[in-house]
Amino acid sequence: MKKPDVKIVLLGDMNVGKTSLLHRYMERRFQDTVSTVGGAFYLKQWRSYNISIWDTAGREQFHGLGSMYCRGAAAIILTYDVNHLQSLLELEDRFLGLTDTASTDCLFAIVGNKVDLSEDQEKDEVSSEQASSSCVSTKVPKQVKLEDAVALYKKILKYKMLDEKDVPAAEKMCFETSAKTGYNVDHLFETLFDMVVPVILRQRAEGPPQTVDISDYKQPKQAKSGCCA
C-alpha cells in the first residue's frame, strides 16, 4: 500500500452527493450510489504526490467517526445540496465541530452540489454536457445561493480564529458543482490539490509525515455549541 502524503476529507449530510462527486472525479462517471457505510477512501496520484481522499458517511449513525477521519487532514470539503437549505445549516451545526482534529493549517472548501437540478444557474456556468438535459421541466429555483456559502466560509474562519488575510479568499473556496454533469468537479479537486502541495512540502521539510504527536492533545472544543455568535 502506498503511503499517502496528505489527506483530504469530504464531509456533509447524507444524500448531498459526496460519494457521487468523488466517483465522478476518480472514475469519470456518474452512477447510482448507495448511502455510504462508515467511509471509503481513494488514493489519487497528483504529480509526484499521493493524496488520500476520504469519503465519509453522512448518516447520523456514523457521525462519531468524523473526528477520527478528519484527524490530521490538510483540507476538508464541506458539501451541501444547493436545493436543500437544511444541508447547508447542518454543515455548521453538525459537521464543523468534527474538523477540530484536522491539522492547524487545514484548508476549507464549501461545495454546493447538484446545481444541475436548479434553474437559475448563470448562463456561462452551464456545462455543455448538461445543456440539453431532459430534466429541464423539473428544475426548481436554487434554495441556497453562493453568497450563503461565502457567509458560512467567513463564519468558519471566525470559529477557527483565522484571519481572512491568512487564508484563501472565500470566493476561491466556495464551489458549485454537479456530480451528474461533471460541472466544476475537476476544478474543485484540482484547485485543492494544488493548494495542499505546499503543505506536503512543508511536512516533508519538517520531518516524518503521518505521525501525530499525541502529546499535542488538547481537550476537544465543545463542538455542539457551534459558532453561532
Place this chain on the structure above:
Amino acid sequence: MSIKAFTLVSAVERELLMGDKDRINIECVECCGKNLYVGTNDCFVYHFLLEEKSLPTGTATFTATKQLHRHLGFKKPVSELRAASALNRLLVLCDNSITLVNMKNLEPIPTGARIKGAVTFALNENPVSGDPFCVEVCIISVKRRTIQMFMVYEDRVQIVKEVSTPEQPFAVAVDGHFLCLALTTQYIILNYNTGLSQDLFPYCSEEKRPIVKRIGRQEFLLAGPGGLGMFATVAGISQRAPVHWSENVIGAAICFPYVIALDDEFITVHSMLDQQQKQTLPFKEGHILQDFEGRVVVATSKGVYILVPLPLEKQIQDLLASHRVEEALVLAKGARRNIPKEKFQVMYRRILQQAGFIQFAQLQFLEAKELFRSGQLDVRELISLYPFLLPTSSSFTRSHPPLHEYADLNQLTQGDQEKMAQCKRFLMSYLNEVRGTDGPNGYKEDIDTALLKLYAETNQDSLLDLLVTENFCLLTDSAAWLEKHKKYFALGLLYHYNNQDAAALQLWVNIVNGDIHDSTRSDLYEYVVDFLTYCLDQELVWKYADWVLQKSEEVGVQVFTKRPVDEQQNSFNTDDVINCLKKYPKALVSYLEHLVIDRRLQKEAYHTHLALLYLEEVLQQRPSANGKGAEAATTQAKLRSLLQKSDLYRVHLLIDKIQGTGLHMESAILHGKLEEHDKALHILVHELKDFSAAKDYCLWSSEGRDHPYRQRLFHMLLTIYLSAGPSDCELVVATVDLLNHHATEFDAAQVLQLLPDTWSVQLLCPFLMGAMRHSIHTKRMTQVALGLAKSENVIYRCDKMKLKGNSVWLSDKKLCQMCQNPFCEPVFVRYPNGGLVHTHCAASRHTNPNSPSPGNRT
C-alpha cells in the same frame, strides 16, 4: 464477488472434551505452535497436540490428541488462556486471578506467583522491555477505572504501572506503550508511559460488546457503529477504509490479507485490500474467534474448529478463472510481504501474464500490453495464438499449465473478422515495441518472422522497413509466406538480406518485365539500376547490363558510371565496359565522359574516342540545326571544352576529321594544341572574325605558362591585327581595344615601335597610362627589394663580427667539460654556450647517449 479463501475444518470434537457431559462448555482457547489449550466452565484446562495433514485434494485436516487435562482448583470457569512459550508458562485467568502454570504438565508454579484482581488481560505483542524472558501483561482491574501493567517472569510477577481511565474500560489491546481501550462511551488510545490519551470515536460498550484487536504494528481493529470494523492507528488515524460486518458481530481475527469476523450465524471474510466481503461461511453458535500466529481458530461452546486458508496462489487462480483481474492483482500484490521474494516474483509474473491474456481476450489491448510487459511475457506465448505465425522451425511450446484457455485466435474471436484484425494490429505494434528493447524476450527470429508475416498479410509498408534494416526473419518460412501473399519485391529484399542477390534480381527483373505482378514500387527499374550500381558481384552486373541498357541507355549506364569510387578502381575493366557499350552510343558517351571528366583518366584512347564521338554528334546534328539548337550547342560546348582542357587526344587525327567542316573555333583550338598559335589566331581573326574569342584564346592558351609566353601570344595577335593595314576599320578598333584593355600583357616599348605613327596619343591613352604605371611600379618594387637585400646583408655581417669578437683562453687549468681532463693540444670544440671539450669527447658524445651533455651544464 465471492471467493473461497478459507475452509472450515474440525480440530477438537466434542467427545474428546466432555464425552456426553452436556453442561460442560468451552470458555476459551489458546493455540501455540502445535499446542492447543482449551479452558472450560468447570475449571479444567485441556492440552492437545495438533497434527496437520494435507489431503490429496490439497485441503488440510487436523487431528488433535489429548495430552492431559487438569482441574485448577476453583469453582469458577476458566475465562482466558494465554501461552508465553519463551517462559514455558500458560497464563490462566480464572476467578479474577491470573495464575501461571507449566505449559507442559499444567502444574501451577511452585512460587505461586499470580496477578490478582483482573477482569480481563492482554499480552503486549510489541514489548517495550526488550527482555526475552519476560512478557508484558496489561489487565483491566476489578478496581473501577483502573488499568495495570505487569512484567511476568518465569516464576514471579511485578507490577510496573497503574493508570486510571476517564471511564470504565471494557476491552484492551496493547502495542508498545500504547493501550487501545474500549471505554463506556468511546474508544481511546492511551499512552501508559506518558498518560496522554487520544479519542478515537464514540461507541457504547454497555450496549454492544466492543472489539479491540491489535492487527499489526501500531494498528488496531475496532468494532464500530453500524457493524463497522474500523481501523485505527495509535496516532488516532484511520489508514484503511472500514469493513462492513453485521450488527451483531462477536469477534474478529486477522489472517492477511483478510479480516475475519464472527456473528451468531456466520463467519465472514473481508479483504483488507479492497474492503470487499469475499466469503461467508455458515457457522452457528460460535462464540470464540481468535488468530494465533496466523492460525485462525473458531469455537462453539462444544467444539473447536480451524479456518484453513487456501493457498493464496489457488485463490488468485480462482479469481483469474472467473476473469476478476483487478482483484487477483490486488490480492497478489498484497501477498508480497508473506511470500519469499524469489517465489513471489515467479508467481506474480505468471499472474500478470495470465491477467494480460484475460484483458487481451476482451480486446483491452492497452491493459494487456502493460500486463504482458510487466509480467515479462515470453512473446512467443502471444504469437502462438495466431495461427501460422511462429516459424515451423521454432522450438517453442506453450507453458504448462497454460496461461489462458484459448487454442488460437479463431477460437478467441469466434471468427469475427473485425476482432481478428484488431488483434493483429495489436500484435504488430506490440512486437514492434518488443523488438526495440533488448529485454529477456530475445527470440529474435520468431518475433521478426511473425512481424514479417503480419505485415505482408495486412499490406503494411513497414514490411519493407523491416527487410531493409537489421532483422532476423527466417528465410524459408518468410519466403514461402511472401510468395503466398505475392510480395515479390519484398521477397527480393529478403533474398538480398540473405545474400542471394541473384535470386533477388531475377524476381525484380521479372516484375519490371511484367512476368509477375507486384506494384510495390513504380520505379522498380531505377531501383534495380541503383541496386546493380552498388552490387559487388560483377557477374550479376554483367548479366543484367544489357537488360538495363536496353530499357534506357542514359539510366542504365549508371551501373558503370555511378559505382562507388573505391570499388571501381580495382574491379571493372574499362575496356570491357566500353566494349559492352558499343551498341549503346549514348551510354558510351556517358561512360567516356565519366572516365575522362569525372575520373580524369589520362589515357589517350579515351580522350580521342570521346572527342571523336562528340565531333560525330556535332556533325550529325548540324544539318538539322534548327530543330535541335540547344542540344547541338551543348554537345559543341562539350567538344570545345574537351579539346581545350585535355592534352591527351590525338590532335592530328582530329584536325584531319575537322578539315572542311567549318568548325573554325574547334580547329583554332586544335592548332593551338600544336603550338600553332599563329594559325589558330589567324582562323579566329580572319575566318571567324571573333576578336573577343581571339583575345580569350590568348588568355586560356597561356594559362599556367610564364609571362613571356603570354606576352608572345598577345604580340602575335597584335601583329595579325596590324598586318591587315589601316584600311580595315574593324581591325583597328580591335587593336585599340586590345591594347587599352590588356596594357600589362604587352611590352610597351615593342608595341610603340609597331604602331603606325599616325595614331594619336589620345587614342591609346589607357594603354600608355597602364604601361607607364606598370613600368614605374616595377621600378619601385625593384628598389624596395634591393634595399631589403642590403639590410639583410648588414645583419649577417654584424652577427659574424660578434662571433669572431671574443677570444678563447685555453690553459692548463681548463678542463674538458665532458671527461674533466686538461687539454693537451690546442685543438678543442666550443659549444655555443661557451663550454669547451676535447674534439674526441665531442665526437663520442654523439655515439654515447649516456655521457653528460656539456650543453646542459653551466
